[in-house]
Amino acid sequence: MATRREKIEAMLIEDPTDTFLRYSLAMELDKAEDHEASLARLRELASDEPPYIPAFFMAGQQLARLTRIEEARVVLRDGIEQARAQGDSHAAGEMSEFLASLGAIGE
Numbered sequence: 001m002a003t004r005r006e007k008i009e010a011m012l013i014e015d016p017t018d019t020f021l022r023y024s025l026a027m028e029l030d031k032a033e034d035h036e037a038s039l040a041r042l043r044e045l046a047s048d049e050p051p052y053i054p055a056f057f058m059a060g061q062q063l064a065r066l067t068r069i070e071e072a073r074v075v076l077r078d079g080i081e082q083a084r085a086q087g088d089s090h091a092a093g094e095m096s097e098f099l100a101s102l103g104a105i106g107e
Contacts, residue, residue: 026039046082053083060079060099076099
C-alpha cells in the first residue's frame with residue numbers, strides 16, 4: 001500500500017504545478033524530518049507568482065522548531081509583507097504574532 005507521500009508524489013507527476021499537492025508534499029517531508037527538502041519545497045511555493053502565503057508561515061514555524069530563529073524571522077517578515085500585498089490580513093496577523101513570540105524567546 002502506498003504511503004501518503006507516495007500518493008502525493010504520484011499525483012504531482014500528473015500535475016506538477018498543483019499548489020496544494022506541492023504544499024502537502026512539503027508537510028509530509030517535514031513529518032519525515034527531511035527538513036531541508038521540506039524547506040526547499042516551501043521556498044519554491046513562496047517564490048511562485050503569486051507567492052503561496054501559507055508556505056511562509058509553515059517555513060517560519062519549521063525553522064523555529066529547528067532553532068534557526070533568525071532565518072525564521074526573515075521568512076516571516078517576507079510572509080507578512082506578501083500577505084498584506086495580497087490583502088490577507090488574517091495570515092499577516094498570525095505571522096506577526098508568531099514573529100513577536102520569536103522576538104521574546106530569542107532575546
